[in-house]
Amino acid sequence: MSDQTPLVRIEGLSKHFGDTVALDNLTLDIAKGEFVTFLGPSGCGKSTTLRILGGFERPTTGRVILDGEDVTRQPPEKRHVNMVFQDYALFPHMTVAQNVAFGLELKGMSRSEIRRRSEEIMSFLELESYASRYPLQLSGGQRQRVALARALAPDPALLLLDEPLGALDAKLRGQVQQELKSIQRRTRKTFFFVTHDQEEALTMSDRIVVMNKGKVEQDGTPEELYFRPASRFVAEFIGETNLLSGQMRGTEGDKVVMDWENTTLLGTAPAGIPGKGQPITASVRLEKLGFSAERPQTANAVQGRVVGKTFLGSRMAVQVAVGDGDVLLKAYVDVQTGQSVDDDLIWIGWEPDNMAVLND
Incomplete structure (x- = not known):
C-alpha cells in the first residue's frame, strides 16, 4: 500500500435498525498514521461506525476496505483491527502480563514470541512493574494503559477506541489524553477515536469528523472546525x-x-x-x-x-x-x-x- 492510498476506505455505509437510520450513506477515507476522532452527541452514528469497522455490526449497505481488502463481511478476529472499550474489558482473574498476552495467544504465536512481544509492549507503555498485578489492584489510568497495551500487542493496522477515557476523573483524564496522543505518535498507528467530549477531540486529534443524525456535519482539523465551522x-x-x-x-x-x-x-x-x-x-x-x-x-x-x-x-x-x-x-x-x-x-x-x- 502506498502512502497515498488510505488505510481505511468507508464507501456508502448505511445502517438501519428497523425504521431508525443510525448511519446514512457515510463515505470517508482514513490515512495511515492518522488520529481521527468521531465527535457528536449520543445517537449520531459514531459508535455504530466504530462497531462496523471492528466487525461487530454488519452494515445495511456499503463497504469497508482495510489495507486494500474488502473486510465488510469478515468477523472481528479475521480483521487486522483491535479495540479499546470504554470499560477496558480487562480479565479480572488475569495479571497485567496475562491480559497483555491474551491477544497474542489467540493469534497462535509461540510461547517465546508471546513473552518477547508482551515484554516489549509493557516496557514501551511503562507497565513492567505492574506485570504481576491484577486489574483491581490498578488505578483507572493504569487499567486504561493495560487495555491499550493488550490492544497494541498484536500490532493491528487500525486501533478503535470507544470513549476509552469516560471512566476517568477530570484531572487524570487530561493526563491520559496527552499520554494517548504521545503513544499514537510514537507507534505511528492509525487511531479511530469516538467521543462526545469536544475538548477531548480538540486536544487529541489530527482530524475531527463531526457527526449529527447519521451524517457528517463537517470533517477537518481541530482549528478548522473551531474557527471556521460550516454549520x-x-x-x-x-x-x-x-x-x-x-x-x-x-x-x-x-x-x-x-x-x-x-x-x-x-x-x-x-x-x-x-x-x-x-x-x-x-x-x-x-x-x-x-x-x-x-x-x-x-x-x-x-x-x-x-x-x-x-x-x-x-x-x-x-x-x-x-x-x-x-x-x-x-x-x-x-x-x-x-x-x-x-x-x-x-x-x-x-x-x-x-x-x-x-x-x-
Missing part, C-alpha cells in the same frame, strides 16, 4: 460562540458582506457563498473579539456597552449590549482588560477571517 450545529457543539443573524448583501473578493444591526460586516464562508438577499447567520468565537476605546482598525467594528463580567481565573468573560441593547456579544479577554472596562461605550473589533458564515 450552526458545529459552531454550537464545539466550544462557545457568538451567533450573529443578518442579511446577505453580496461579496467583496472572497469575503461575504452581511448587514447586521445596521452595520456592514465581512466574513468567510467555509460552506460556500449564500444567495444574495437571504438571511444568514455567522459565528465569531469569544476570544477573537477585541476591545478598544476608539474605533479599531479591524474591518469589522461595532459599539456597545458592557453589561456583565465574569471572572474565570486566567481570563474574564465580558458581555456587551449592542445597538438598542437587545443583542449581546460575549468576549473572552485577559483579566487586566476585563477590569479596565466598565459600563461606558466601547468598541469591539474583529477581522473577517475570524467570522464564519454558516450554511444553516
